[in-house]
Amino acid sequence: MAQLLFRDALNQAMSEEMERDSRVYLLGEEVAQYDGAYKVSQGMLARFGEKRVIDTPIAELGFVAVAVGSALAGLRPIIEVMTYNFAILSLDAIINTAAKAHQMTAGQLSCPIVLRGATGAGGALAAQHSQSLESQYTHIPGLICVSPSTPADAKGLLKSAIRDPNPVIFFEHEALYSAKGEVPDGEHLVPIGKGDIKREGSDVTIIAWSRQMKQLIEHADAWSEELGLDIELVDPRTLRPLDMDLILASVKKTGRVVIVEEGFQFNHVGAEIAYRIQRDGFDLLDAPVERVTNIDVPMPYSPALEKLVLPNADRIKAAIRAVCYK
Amino acid sequence: MKQTSQLGSYAHKFPRGRAAELPKETLLKMYRDMVEQRRFEEATGRAYGLGKIMGFCHLYIGQEAISVGAAAALRPSDVMMSAYRIHAQAMARGVPAQAIMDELFGKATGCVQGLGGSMHIFDIAKGFWGGWGLVGQQVPTAAGVAFAQKYQSTGDVTMVFFGDGAVHQGAIHETFNLASVWGLPIVFVVENNQYGMGTALSRVSSLEPLHEMADAYKIRHYEFNGMDLLESYDAFADAVDYAREHSRPVYLEARCSRFRGHSMSDPGKYRTKEQLEEEKAHDPIPGFAAFLVDCGVTTHEALEALDETVKAEMKLILERAEAAPWPDAELISKYVLVSP
Numbered sequence A: 001m002a003q004l005l006f007r008d009a010l011n012q013a014m015s016e017e018m019e020r021d022s023r024v025y026l027l028g029e030e031v032a033q034y035d036g037a038y039k040v041s042q043g044m045l046a047r048f049g050e051k052r053v054i055d056t057p058i059a060e061l062g063f064v065a066v067a068v069g070s071a072l073a074g075l076r077p078i079i080e081v082m083t084y085n086f087a088i089l090s091l092d093a094i095i096n097t098a099a100k101a102h103q104m105t106a107g108q109l110s111c112p113i114v115l116r117g118a119t120g121a122g123g124a125l126a127a128q129h130s131q132s133l134e135s136q137y138t139h140i141p142g143l144i145c146v147s148p149s150t151p152a153d154a155k156g157l158l159k160s161a162i163r164d165p166n167p168v169i170f171f172e173h174e175a176l177y178s179a180k181g182e183v184p185d186g187e188h189l190v191p192i193g194k195g196d197i198k199r200e201g202s203d204v205t206i207i208a209w210s211r212q213m214k215q216l217i218e219h220a221d222a223w224s225e226e227l228g229l230d231i232e233l234v235d236p237r238t239l240r241p242l243d244m245d246l247i248l249a250s251v252k253k254t255g256r257v258v259i260v261e262e263g264f265q266f267n268h269v270g271a272e273i274a275y276r277i278q279r280d281g282f283d284l285l286d287a288p289v290e291r292v293t294n295i296d297v298p299m300p301y302s303p304a305l306e307k308l309v310l311p312n313a314d315r316i317k318a319a320i321r322a323v324c325y326k
Numbered sequence B: 001m002k003q004t005s006q007l008g009s010y011a012h013k014f015p016r017g018r019a020a021e022l023p024k025e026t027l028l029k030m031y032r033d034m035v036e037q038r039r040f041e042e043a044t045g046r047a048y049g050l051g052k053i054m055g056f057c058h059l060y061i062g063q064e065a066i067s068v069g070a071a072a073a074l075r076p077s078d079v080m081m082s083a084y085r086i087h088a089q090a091m092a093r094g095v096p097a098q099a100i101m102d103e104l105f106g107k108a109t110g111c112v113q114g115l116g117g118s119m120h121i122f123d124i125a126k127g128f129w130g131g132w133g134l135v136g137q138q139v140p141t142a143a144g145v146a147f148a149q150k151y152q153s154t155g156d157v158t159m160v161f162f163g164d165g166a167v168h169q170g171a172i173h174e175t176f177n178l179a180s181v182w183g184l185p186i187v188f189v190v191e192n193n194q195y196g197m198g199t200a201l202s203r204v205s206s207l208e209p210l211h212e213m214a215d216a217y218k219i220r221h222y223e224f225n226g227m228d229l230l231e232s233y234d235a236f237a238d239a240v241d242y243a244r245e246h247s248r249p250v251y252l253e254a255r256c257s258r259f260r261g262h263s264m265s266d267p268g269k270y271r272t273k274e275q276l277e278e279e280k281a282h283d284p285i286p287g288f289a290a291f292l293v294d295c296g297v298t299t300h301e302a303l304e305a306l307d308e309t310v311k312a313e314m315k316l317i318l319e320r321a322e323a324a325p326w327p328d329a330e331l332i333s334k335y336v337l338v339s340p
């Protein structure tokens, strides 16, 4: 096992898959000469050359759509979008082309792209640069959505995403790039659509992913003790399709669920998870499912306000108490 | 008055000499504005280093001749709109430096009460319409403002700034066409500092020189030396008058350089030291100072004293920003929707 930064785990995943498959190439703003805005593609230009590591102009709709076209024609682009706030400009190519091509051609075409980049609130970046827009994509049939919380999952899932024949939307929390964690040596693949229990517990299930899961892993021992409740942490890792078997197995054990997610509350991923739990596991529940999300507002800049808007320890603990009637 | 362009020359097709009509007091005021912007940005950089300012923060150092020349050509009721490298542009438009610094500190007394920060400075009453963080997004939006100006026959114009990195966004090309077809009173300004983040323009563009793309849209266009205040003023004065008089778009390319990294987190390794030194040799501030002294408008001593005064003001501005109150929690939800 090696200790790796999240960004280096992503780099390994891309580099290994590029070694393995000559159809895989990387493009995006600043990915080549600048080594990536978040230094994820460090050294890849030197290693793979300009043909396969390509700097684009700032033209999200254009270069994403071109990459999508190249995927229809048999290539396997990894598209770095810097952040998902900017990928909004490319949604036509993703929603109207990538997600539709296979079905509209009755299987004659497929679109094996990976769209990847930063999501979430990186710290005082204000309303336009702090969004978690996962549900823009999880809403769309034809897309696979992935959001790892650890370097090991990041590497294993990105490798699987690159090999997947479908369009995969890969979310990397901006505050995770410098997070460190153990990553298995050698070929390491994490299957898409499979969640993971990050901590076993018996009293309450907390479902979270990405940065929120990382923070929960750090706090779960202390909070279990403090609250006198044994917390189980369930990381779905893939947001669509959801690993409902894993989630329901945990609910069966605890009967109580809190979903913690960054993003606007209305219509976000946790709403769908909560719906599925009550639909398929109503008899397993001892309390209504709680959600802890951002306060449902555009993110204010002032650090004094941002910390109130994001899910925080006080609100998460209150939700745990609420579902446990404590 | 003697007109010099010792800071390098570029081809220009606009009528020269408008700046020659400016009174002495205006020239001195324009000089002071540039110095204030420079010292403000230096103070901002220091406060950022101390963690007082957070998030993304882009300094305007090197480009002051553009903001000052532009603002001098506008009427108070005109609209100026821009991207995120905007502290100095807002100052040029008359937004109080204190309100901008307070905003950078995230304080309740900031020009948008701490909601915006560095990238989202707005003061609509002053004709400064921000403050937009997605590359290129302000350009169609500004055309919409120009559309409203024309629709309501206000006689005002809109001026919109964007970077060389923005010119490849499809929305800008769509907007050029709309502005031309609809005859909108808008001045498009590309501040060509040759880099979009770490990417040199020439590596990703087929458009150079940038202003010539306007030919395709039958839009009047020219470039000017954005490191020279007088050229800058000449270019803007002509463009604004033309847009107002004819209700037509104009496209200006301001050739310039930024002396710092793209943002506070960019070490700027894509530029050699020598290259940067060469760019700094065209610094608009000493260039204009020499011009003012040459013409007998002022003396070196007076300009040095002015610089000291401005530095002291900036120190005070930092202290006041530090002491200003944080916003109340209720602000979080106050402006999500217009209240009834």
Ligand SMILES: Cc1ncc(C[n+]2csc(CCOP(=O)(O)OP(=O)(O)O)c2C)c(N)n1
Residues within 6 Å of the ligand: A029, A058, A060, A082, A086, A089, B058, B085, B133, B134, B135, B136, B162, B163, B164, B165, B166, B167, B193, B195, B196, B197, B262
């Ligand atoms: C749509 C979009 N894509 C990418 C970014 C990230 N980004 C911020 S500034 C920038 C470079 C812009 O360069 P330029 O337009 O030349 O302006 P300058 O910074 O030189 O003033 C990039 C890529 C963004 N903010 N918005």
Ligand SMILES: [Mg+2]
Residues within 6 Å of the ligand: B163, B164, B165, B191, B192, B193, B194, B195, B196, B197
């Ligand atoms: Mg630029």
